[in-house]
Amino acid sequence: MSLLTAARDLVGEMTATPTGQSSVSVYETGRLVSLSPWLTLHAERIRYLLDAEHPRGGWGGPGGYGLVPTLSATEGLLAALRRGDLAGSPAQFRGAVAAVDRGLSVLGERLAAVPASALPDMPAIDLIVPALVEALTVHLDAVRDDPPPGLERWRQVAPRLSLPPGMTPTRLARVRAALASGHPLPDKLMHALEVTGPAARRAAGVVPVGPGTVGASPAATAAWLGVPDATTSTARAYLERVVRQHGGPVPCTSPISVFERSWVLSTLSRAGVPVTVPPSVLASLLDTLGPAGTATAPGLPVDADTTSVTLYALARAGHPVDPSSLWSFDTGEHFCTWPKEDGASITTNAHVLDAFGWHWRHTGERSRQLASVVRRLTTWLTDRQAPEGSWSSDRWHASPFYATSCAVLALHGYGVGAAVDPAVRRAVQWVLAGQHPDGSWGRWGGTAEETAYALQVLLAAGQPASDRCAEAIGRGWRWLATMAGSDGEPALWHDKDLYRPSLIVRAAVLGVTWWGRRCAGPEPVEAGPSSRSAMIRIA
Structure with a gap:
């Protein structure tokens, strides 16, 4: 099966299952x-x-x-x-x-x-x-x-x-x-x-x-x-x-359609995968956005994480929405996932930087307010990088590879200032040092999901020309190819129990495989990941 066919099948499966797909708990x-x-x-x-x-x-x-x-x-x-x-x-x-x-x-x-x-x-x-x-x-x-x-x-x-x-x-x-x-x-x-x-x-x-x-x-x-x-x-x-x-057992959260659709579409689009998205899917995301943002599911509070990824997915698909709903989550230092949150989330703030950064760069509204928040989020994220180069903990995922990937993608794509390039280089070195002998990456052992996040860091950082990066990307991509999507399906996402949002994970693996073929595979790709234009087409 070709990568484009796999991507189309994934979007079709997502469209046909409106409640979303998650592992049971x-x-x-x-x-x-x-x-x-x-x-x-x-x-x-x-x-x-x-x-x-x-x-x-x-x-x-x-x-x-x-x-x-x-x-x-x-x-x-x-x-x-x-x-x-x-x-x-x-x-x-x-x-x-x-x-x-x-x-x-x-x-x-x-x-x-x-x-x-x-x-x-x-x-x-x-x-x-x-x-x-x-x-x-x-x-x-x-x-x-x-x-x-x-x-x-x-x-x-x-x-x-x-x-x-x-x-x-x-x-x-x-x-x-x-x-x-x-x-x-x-x-x-x-x-x-x-x-x-x-x-x-x-x-x-x-x-x-x-x-x-x-x-x-x-x-x-x-x-x-x-x-x-x-x-x-x-x-x-x-x-x-x-x-x-x-079939009897149940997941921690259902439905997860807003979460699933926004993460899948933003991941495929950022990787440059040219899939066609049914208008009904985009309309469903647009309909969920209110003045206060959107929630992961009915019955949950609106949150900055789901709101920012939804805004980013829609923007890349050619339907930008004013991100002003995010301001209600601004603490003055960082953005909370929801008001009165205990602690702070690296990945939520990285996703907020994606949403504001895209809007700032692409809509012509290069206002002082947007410029200021992009600089502030850049500083907040770089200040929280661990000395060895990772962003090692986050409240929504068990793996530091997810948090590190989110931070690097946001900083490399939209961060500003002298601290960005050194932070990205440190993250690249951390990822290179953490590759397993078989070519995979993972906190407790190699997984397809964490290998995809590690490869995102190397590819987004613009390092493939480096011999060491190119060799690591090739080994990681070949390991993913041998897995054929079967890695035991470990659950790494945080809810009341660990869970695995299966289509989101598949999108991460498929997207980075499409992206990585340019460096490691024999077949040319139709569009490069460096393109900043939306690669998701609307039917």
């Missing part, structure tokens, strides 16, 4: 097992949790990334065992007992050993961990009196589960108290409404939106819904659609 699926045993495909969700367990116990990614999914899967399976959900399936019952036993052992070690400061910056982790530790403690107190067969040893096992050192339940208690007293919660907390426990059920002021979702989350929607009745038909229909779409 152990955390979110565990919450549905616990909260909604009445929901279609309950047995399939239990089977998924059992199949997803690691051989030595536990679930999820490496290091601290495994804590939240292990808590959720263990609590969900233990809830199912205590309810008697598996009474008719002896094999599943035995599997669930063994998985819970291993999960509790793993949690006893991890909770005591990993301080809160060492946990990854995942959404609502400081609420989710206390909520699940509390739920498991309730189960264990009950198990002491009436343990399911096979879990008798947990009658006396000590110590009980504790919170990670440095983590407290204080914020969770405040959120629960606010909800119980009828106070409205910030929109961003709706995505994790399940942490509030019984107070979530038909909470005052919480109303499903869009396709029937609360916080764009199956778990949050299930927590609000409780046991469905005639007044909750839209929420139930939303959950039924999501579980059927994925």
Whole structure:
């Protein structure tokens, strides 16, 4: 299959799946097992949790990334065992007992050993961990009196589960108290409404939106819904659609269409891939943009990250929209993902620089305000580069290659000032030093996604003429070709659990392969990546 055919197929698949495509989540699926045993495909969700367990116990990614999914899967399976959900399936019952036993052992070690400061910056982790530790403690107190067969040893096992050192339940208690007293919660907390426990059920002021979702989350929607009745038909229909779409287990966020479409289109366009985009896709992005920007999904707050990438994708496709909606996220120093954000995101600010930078360079509105913000964002990003050349951490992705790629693409494309070229050169050296012997790149091992980001840095930096860069690009491109899109599909993106937005990852790999053929492949490309004109055509 040619690259252009693959790109057209990707856009066609994206157009035909309006809810977007994302990997399923152990955390979110565990919450549905616990909260909604009445929901279609309950047995399939239990089977998924059992199949997803690691051989030595536990679930999820490496290091601290495994804590939240292990808590959720263990609590969900233990809830199912205590309810008697598996009474008719002896094999599943035995599997669930063994998985819970291993999960509790793993949690006893991890909770005591990993301080809160060492946990990854995942959404609502400081609420989710206390909520699940509390739920498991309730189960264990009950198990002491009436343990399911096979879990008798947990009658006396000590110590009980504790919170990670440095983590407290204080914020969770405040959120629960606010909800119980009828106070409205910030929109961003709706995505994790399940942490509030019984107070979530038909909470005052919480109303499903869009396709029937609360916080764009199956778990949050299930927590609000409780046991469905005639007044909750839209929420139930939303959950039924999501579980059927994925065969039982569910992703952390659904739908993700705005996020998926804007990232895919901006990636392909920047790489110079000349695909045709249906007008309906562009219209859907234009329709989401309001005076305050756009959100990743219905039920989530508008955010600077999705807004800036949407603006950038539309601009490159020939439909520029005034980026003034981004000013509401300006802190005076950097741009927050949403107002009152804790911390700051490298990738959000890189994407804001893309949006403002494109508008400044291409619309003729070279105003002092735009020039000033481009300079300020350039300084903010370069000041946060690590000494070795990477941008090593970001709250939306587990890999430093993603953050580094976003920063380099924005700085090289739109940054101004003397600090830009040295920063890009340091990033190139860091990428070159991190290539694995087989030609790939990756934090925990070579992945197609991270290799694509590393190659983006080398190609965008204008370094292919360098022998060392050319050799690294060639090795990386050839490794991607041998993978043929099959790298085990690791999940690297941050939500309540790690996830993989499959079409966004495919676009990154396809785009950099198109871009890299100019340097490493035998076939000429039809358009070079250096072109600043929009390479996405409109049907």
